[in-house]
Amino acid sequence: MAFSYNSFKIESTFNYKLKIMMKFFDVKIFVLACELKNLSAVARELSITPAATSAALKRLEAELNTRLLQRSTRSLTLTKSGSDFLPYALKSLENLDIGKQAILGDKLKGSITLSVPSDLGRNTLLGCLMDFQQHHPDINLKVKLSDKYADFYSQTVDVALRYGEPEDSALVCLPILRNAVRELCASPDYLARCGTPKTPEDLVKHNCLHFTSDDMLSSHWRFFKDTSTISVKVSGDHLSDDGDYLRLLAVKGAGIVYKTCLDVREDITAGRLVSLLPDYRKEKSPLNMVVAHRKSYDGNLAVLKEFLVETLKPSEINAS
Template structure:
């Protein structure tokens, strides 16, 4: 632990610009702080600071070593927190963002059960389909369909098998008739989803013979909220192209019916996205395992 304390002193001295200030921050005497810094420099075989009577400036070697020291201490802090949480049980706040539709109808009851199992954990849940807003806010985990928008984010698979399905209400089908294939969608009222500024107006399918098709669709309604599109479909106002996880319950209870089931819809894998792999805390690990166990019980499309 002495070596780690020496490392922490080095980082504090670099951040505060002085050894005396770092010593005060860490509640050390100036003599102990000076000895710790000399010990670290001797172990590394390189001077880390240029000292003067008025300032402390990093050497070139110190500049190169500083980011590695920060990473080592950050990793240590994460490990320490994990061990403490394992002994004390999950506690603290867990901030979760999820899509509006699957969030309301599937995730919320699951999170109730998760919190009952971990009563000292505080859950803060945001349900939105506006992705541009999500990643600007402080969240611990983001549940999202498809890959994250930034390659620096870490995506942990939850339901890689999920895909989109065509669906409509029994009332709509009784009124407008069945659909022979997705190629017959033009001319039907399609309920379209808008992600940001992008209107989902071309629906992708793979035919039974393996060929791919992009079908241009039109309709009198579109929304940037997936829950709104689902409600329109339930009301018999048109055909929707929804993630299976959004409508699995409606299909199981015959509120909606799958159309053209021999055609395969666009892949829509559900991922748990975190800002950094070092932020996979015990609470995040527990949530991922819990959600995976629940998703295993969901019928596959």
Template sequence: MIRLDDVQLFVQTVDAGSFSAAARLNGVTPAMASNAVQRLERELNVRLFVRSTRSMRLSDDGERYLPHARAMLASVAEGTRSLAEGRGEITGLLRLAVPSDLGRNVLLPWLDAFQAEHPGITLQLRVSDRTADLHRHPIDAAVRYGVLEDSSLVAQPLLPDNRRVACASPDYVARHGAPAHPDDLREHNCLCFVLGELVHDRWTFALPQGSCTIKVTGNRVSDDGEVTHRWGLAGHGVIYKSRADIAHDLATGRLVDLFPGLGELAPLSLVSAHRTQLTPAVQRLKEFLRERLARDVA
């Protein structure tokens, strides 16, 4: 008889890329994860993986079985959720991806509060500024900035009027002066964010006469949004951040908004790969985050 735990370890091994990584997710040894997959292979009478001393990949049979294994796990999870909803509960695994700065400094305590309200939810959190492929990675929803380039994704607005803010610490402004116009940023040390190989060094502002894009330069660049945030707080230069990331710093005076209301729009959304992932947990999280963002940021 096929054991559901073995099917789950098979799928997790595919997603994680190795038995050892799948084992860590389940708190078991790599040998136990490998044994589970071998047991499943015996029940199915096929080889699910092609193994060598240096690599492991899905076999043709493994490729054929994988979507059925995912469907099996999804069906069991959906049945469990349905029963819980009948009792007025929200339960199950919620796999969420969030940006680095927003995730660590804003969302993390909110997610603690969300789980306290819904203790039946198991949260699997991915914190990274790299854009996850929601069609390939096992993620239920992702918090993302900007207008979506992939029209097949399902986006639920969290903070549609969010804007970027050119800001600096009071100490930096005292030493270097405040720019009177976005053009003046060319004379300032601007700390940039890089995603992949693209440096975001062209900052756009919504001026009364139309949008204006400024090419900025600086002596520090990072691929982590939280790092640029910390550099700005430390007085190393001007940063261009989402208001959602820095609302508390603006409110407490740790950062100064250099051009109030002129930053480009950076709408914040909760994004899923398809509508089947808009589970009660995802929908409840959307409402929870919208309320917090409207209260603390907007």
């Protein structure tokens, strides 16, 4: 039988593409396994057999030469290697979704209902979201401002931006800013009248403006120095469930606030607020995109996430 170079080339190209597709499929199964914590649930989700899901994980682990998941009859748990690999797996699937949009030439269209913290939405993201809609005019963006965690089960919310990890571990959490921190600050007028705290313990003598939601007070503020953690129970005469209201009170000289760096960076730059306790590390306040389910994370949300990451990146203040 005569050798055909063209046939060999076509077959090689097909095999190469098949291997690439299988690798993405294996990564997708790994991500779903991390989310659902059960191989049978992953199999039902993808309409494949449990044996196929197990084989995909084994292929991926063989490719990486490490164990990603510890398996038991009841559940799956991430190994250290699996935990390290998960962010890259999520990123690869996100890039694949964006790449599909680019190759197909599809215009993004439809609607996104986005829940955003009040201060972040009004002051930091307003211009950013306007730019996003100018780039994608066929997307109808509906923004809900609230400092409470979005209830995906009772509200019509597609996606939420929230600081910290969601309380519901079933939700899918995708990082926007990993290393953002909180800033302790007050206005020059307040500091002139009431003095400047030198240590976290000094805060008990000050009027601290803190957040309250559903009768739960965020009155314990934490700071770090060397290997020590200092937790201070603060008090003040102004409580609110709206972060923007607390920031404006601080600007007007009512007291001290402990807010994420994104919310107060412009006030600090303009001199309306002064950053306090520079010798102490502050609490981390990572910003995440939260969706109810991996299926909810479509091309629209993938592009929105990428847009936010690129727009907010220069604003990130790294936790030391």
